[in-house]
Amino acid sequence: MQKIVGEMTFKKISILIVIALFAVVSACETIMPDEPAPEEVLAEPIEDLTPAQLNLHLQGDGEFARIFSQAEGLGPIFVQASCESCHIGDGKGHLFTALTRFGQYEQDGVTWNSLLNQGGPQLQHRSIANYPAEAIPNGVRQATFIAPNVTGLGFLEAVTDQTILDLMNEQALAGIVSGTVNYVDAPDFFTPKAHHIPNGQGQYIGRFGRKAAAIDLVHQTTNAYKQDMGITSDFDLQDPINYAVSGLSGDNVADPEIPAGTVNAVAFYIQTLKAPPRRNTNDPQVIAGENIFKQIGCENCHKQTLTAGPSIISEINNKDFHPYTDMLLHDMGPELDDGYTEGSVATSEWRTMPLWGLGLQKDSQGGTQFLLHDGRATNYNQAIQLHGGEADFARANYRQLSQAQKDQLFKFLDSL
Template identity: 35%
Template structure:
């Protein structure tokens, strides 16, 4: 029987040679001059626990709140009813039973390496094409039109007595990229299969978007960047002619019931850490809260026939502990900053205009938390949406983000990703096994930078990789 499959990505565009003169000198981009990547709260932790420590400038009294939030983040939630009533109500449909199940040791998730390996920390978002007029209200509040019966996310697990929605299988296709000096790099392109759907056939016009769990470090600092600083980097019409036209997403804030700046998620579709967290509880674990009183279970799936963990399965108190924990995870310090090769790589990063999207530094605004206020940080992101070309496109809109656009992910901690989780992948679906593979997938607004990377001699490519590994 032929597998139904979803090939999201076309082959990469052919190499287009661009001279360094065309890019010009990017001397306006700063070079990091301190190991304190996450400001005064940075930690000197570079092993498998590198992403799991509280900010070093967090007060002693607040470290207890961090520990409580940590327990709810790490410990599994269970089926209701249970004696563990603070953590019951899992499902009936879900993808994982704990936050840590996706954000492995507070770091990145990964895609399954083979067609037979179950997916643990990568899932599929679902949608169908929307009519802008007919579906205006749901698009305003939800950002996309969920799929009939199957909702917004494919749930591949279920509690006893309930059937999961379907199985997700990833098949890999090898693609070879030849660099200017003859070096061949083998990339892998994912093909997604949804098999054995248990609630009727999938829609013929189904849109899918694979999402791997991103790292948790520095979220509170990113939330503390002034909105004006983010918006000042917008250039939707590319008025400066550098080929980069980043723009902000505008999304629905459930608490204020207004449209605001999007900051978090692969398409910047969430406004703050609390809403992002409660959305994950509802979609990934089937747990309700004040901000997300409904899970992704649809009426056709009859989840109401099973016991729940209460009207708000994640209480406001627990939700606040989770959000505090997520906002307090420290960024590790830079390593090998004084190494000449690393310094050369930092210069190349700017010369190739990688910093055109991966904005090196900010100073955070004055916020309620002193440990997050006025911090000079080096996250290497502009928090904006960019067209990354057909090779990475998912074809699924989300609020203002179109099917080619992704938010620039922060690069801090990049070199420790596989120290924390040996299988960690890069890009939105974990397809890239190395930062170099991620670079070679860049297209769209990043075409010139990626093509310049292909032209570099091996020694300069190594220097740039050393710089990325030092972050």
């Protein structure tokens, strides 16, 4: 290299630089990382958002990823410091980020007490400096919840109450399964939409959460900010408190710690995340598995197709979509009865979780699937075997399948 004759002049150096830059720019596509295929990721917006909607989506995306520090209001007791800590890549959570909820029945054995005056319904087992974390009171009931994936929720939010009630009634008539709804008290900030139908007590159908305790995504997001991160908002000005210390908040940050606009932006971000994409839909094994899924009765609850009601998001507005849920609560038998509940739901009842995104779940769970509400199952077989109660007949049918048929079923689930 050093046998270049003569002095390296500006001209020679310039030529070398131009050649080098040209080579780099030419190679740019091959030396830069590719975007993952759309069907391999969850964290993407719905197509056809308007520029203004996309801008709001991105604003919410930033807030969803925002990590709160103690100085910004985290705590005084909390579970995680950001939305994305639990919903990595907008996918399902991990045992490490699981939530613990607790409560107990009143002496009448019917009325559920969320133990709000003892720090319920959610345990915050972490805390800011010089403030103790919360502990679960003795003798109460508890359950562990893994965070669900958050994609496609805008479609579920747009399903009308009437559609849900119709499904409930259809199931009652058919007599195979008997889903129900959880009517919950609406928070002060809840503004009903045209499709919301209150019951006689002014309560509304819950549709988010394992026990369907949140009416819409603003309700769910407000609760998550408070219960998961200890972040107060215009919608809820009260920090979670360790009542074993005092009735006062232990953080010195003025409330609200975030404005309503931030909560709304995050809710909009979630509303406008795409429906989880499917893969390998033409694979004969997947098609065979889908048929088995229907034949053995899974689809009675994990309903393939729902129709959204009116929405300002054109991609959602009155569109069919495929979440594999009926949005109803079902008795899952003693196998999944943790003795814990929310609202008027029986302890063995769980909302049918959408199966979409199942095949991408391990990409947000460190390569291992943690299935069911608390991650106790690590493969499809374990999860299905734990389906009792109203799903007992489907489980019995599943047990009759050959291993080859089970494998086809699993391939179908992986394609979701």
